[in-house]
Amino acid sequence: MTEKIIMGIDPGTNVMGYGLLKVRGNKPAMMAMGVIDIRKIHDPYLRLGKIFERVTSLIDEFLPDEMAIEAPFFGKNIQSMLKLGRAQGVAIAAAIHHDVPIHEYAPMKIKMALTGQGLASKEQVAGMLKRLLNIKDEDMTPFMDATDALAAAYCHFMQDGTPVTDKKYSSWKDFTIKNKDRIRCNGL
Numbered sequence: 492m493t494e495k496i497i498m499g500i501d502p503g504t505n506v507m508g509y510g511l512l513k514v515r516g517n518k519p520a521m522m523a524m525g526v527i528d529i530r531k532i533h534d535p536y537l538r539l540g541k542i543f544e545r546v547t548s549l550i551d552e553f554l555p556d557e558m559a560i561e562a563p564f565f566g567k568n569i570q571s572m573l574k575l576g577r578a579q580g581v582a583i584a585a586a587i588h589h590d591v592p593i594h595e596y597a598p599m600k601i602k603m604a605l606t607g608q609g610l611a612s613k614e615q616v617a618g619m620l621k622r623l624l625n626i627k628d629e630d631m632t633p634f635m636d637a638t639d640a641l642a643a644a645y646c647h648f649m650q651d652g653t654p655v656t657d658k659k660y661s662s663w664k665d666f667t668i669k670n671k672d673r674i675r676c677n678g679l
Contacts, residue, residue, distance in 0.1 A: 492516045498555035498591070499644030500546070501636045502563065502579035504571075505530045507542055508634060510641025511553050512624075512648060519648050521624045522553060524637040535574070539581045546585035558586045559647035561639065562595045596646050601639070604646040616642050 494515045501508035510524035527545040529538045560582060563575045586593050599609035605619045617638040621631060623645070632638065 495556040496522065496553055497644040497647050498549065498553065498558045498586075499640040499642065499647070500558060500560040500579075500582045501639035501643060502561060502575055502582060503636055504535075504538065504574045504578050506634060506636045507545075507578060507582070508636030508638070508640035509546070509549055510637060510644050511549075511555065512641065512644040514648055519624060519645065521620075521626055521630070521641060524632060524641045526632070526634045526636050539577060542578055542581045543585050546582045547588065550585060550589045550591060555591055557647065557651075558583075558591050558593045559643040560593060560595050561601060561643050562597050564598050594647050594651070596643055596650075601642050601646040604649045605642055613639060620645065 492515055494513065497512045497514065499508075499510040499512065505528075507527040507529070508524070509527065511522040512519050513522045514520075527542060529541050532538045532541055560579060563572055563579055566572055583593055596604075602611040602616055603609045605611070605623070606615050608615070611619075613635040617631070617635060620626065620638055620641055624641075
């Protein structure tokens, strides 16, 4: 049975999320998720150094085969976008330094892969991850940056490692009809 580890990164200049997904065959499982909290570091260049150091240590610890990273979204504040791009670039540099292939996904693509809605909330994404990966309440984190990072890894799993099946689906409705045993709805 093949096995690989996908590291997900949600770039941030104050808090950067990370999540690690182990895929054994066609079955994904969460290995770890958390955040790199750099809010106490005031020098922006030292923050970037800390991001590189921590992402490097996570790569050394978990030995991911691939990295999935969320692409910066386009906002109105150009300075914020530049800072976010730097943080993303440093995380990418850490992966390149370790010969880890990188895959970038737009936030809407990640949300669509998990929830079927490109405009899903962070809470909806976290809830779907909890169900899909059978994550216990005590293993969830209050930081949505961590669940967003794990979502990037899961999105890559869906893109790259879509489970082999003889079932074909024409829509989400068709999927739900053919997979009633896999779908749980609150209150229904």
